[in-house]
Amino acid sequence: MNKRHFFWIVPSLIFLLSFFCAEVYLRAQETQIISEKQSGRFLLESNPEFLIQHTPKGKRLIPNAEVVIKNHNLGHRDIPIRINELGLRGPKIPKEKKDEYRILMLGDSITWGDYLFENELFHASLSAIQHPQKKPIRVVNAGVGDIGMQEITDIYFEQYDATQPDLVIINLYLNDARPPWGFPQEISQRGWLRRNIRLAEFLYKRIRLYQWVKEEGAQRFAWTSLQSKLNWKHDADDFQKLVHAAQYDWGAGWNQNSIDTIRPLLQKIHAHTNQNNIPIAITILPVAYQVYAEHTHREPQILMQKLAQEESIPVLDFLPFMRQHQEKKLYYDQCHPNPKGNELMAQALNSFVEDILKK
Template identity: 25%
Template structure:
């Protein structure tokens, strides 16, 4: 019987090594709770998932270390968004949407700049209130442009929270003891907490609240001497049959809001409907590496077209009126 036990132990050790080396299990990206953002990626992480490198800097950005102050010869863009911008485990660090924008913008930058930096402040399932919270927490890093990248679902995002942080296998706060333990946890059906379900069951106008968050984000960015621009990527099913009725209404509200507020807005739905978009999507919502290149080029052209110099801020960004959104 000892040989049976030995075979079992060797099999488990082999499975553990395989899951770690092949899939990166046992070392997931970790999250921390935050009163403003609800949650964000824990700072100072460097790991691999399914062969793709994931690096998180001191400011919970997916990217290399940065200086909080912008160099005078640099055009700096702060991209904020959800998993579209973040890229998740399926996107290698070298294929990030933010890096694609940076590469394309290098060729389009105004003559007074020697270099371009595109910062990536994002996390899975963030919405406008999470992104506003991030800027309130860390500031704009002296970016001349803050590029808010939304997808259709973001218009219906709930308030920032950390209810399922550390409970959901998608949002761990500590390393699992074994890669096998993580694999088992991810295969189990997960039921959201009562508190999170209550947020989704609220009958408030979530679209209106999220538009107000964008309006307040514009205030904060402009007070810091920057400019806000918005881009929207559609769900893949919207490219086949068009948005559903409630999505179309929400999109129309965003378009009217951006026009009223004077915010440059790029909606990718018409562009993608006129191209062969199948290879541009990784799944029903997220972009593939090719999609990041395609969308990144268009975003760089958008930034280069809409950016214009603005005076430095004379007043600090307002804080007091923002409490109602939480």
């Protein structure tokens, strides 16, 4: 072997070894969405488009999809996801209701719960509560990640006839008046390389995210760099500074404009449920900072409760229940409750729905 060949071969081997190590590491550490139909294949394709589709009215789940979200970035667990024929998470829904009482749960990623097993979701145990007329209860999960009140409204009308609900519950998070984040759509349409080579997908996403945040998302995520610098947990003024920095995300809940955006959409759903003689209810999902702060900051809940009162809609505020256990780890991040958080929410929701059923 001459020196010229040696100088080509050694760097090439180092490059291939580095690539192999990086690929193995990313396959072990990065979140991947794997189709159940790939079982037994050596080269597993990872593609969010196995699960999610982008429509003219926003994100929807793909009917009859069966995937595993490997090493989910929130809980770092493998989460099986089944989507039924209606494009909703969960088992098949019979066309014939018979004596079944159906509760339609509407909301975003907290309701969808792609980071939790189905039985861990805060609304899952509603199927076990006692109906006054002994009817079996079916919970229909119509949640979709990264959507707002406009998409929630669209999904309600898209799914109403097929799901035939007897009770509609809208689970509102503090940023639901805002439009969806939008970045996931920017990185859709993956080619073979990005679907099968984790390093290619990792590098592409990091580059596109950097570009997107620089061009469009800097203001929306300004709060992320402040959360570790402000004494929001003990200082009420610092908490308000964090809220202001998050005004394009969860901080929007402190603004009356959010209520003005939600009101006509809520009224549209409410008018339809009234027309069909179906009860409707709202739950308010707090941001984790509200739960862990020393002082109580309920401004978004007060605004939402006022709207619910004006519309004669019963409302459940989860914040007081979560604050009673603020010494525990209840969240994976600023908005997604972990299994323990969902368990506490389930206790409050079950009592809330039992009271509705008695009326």
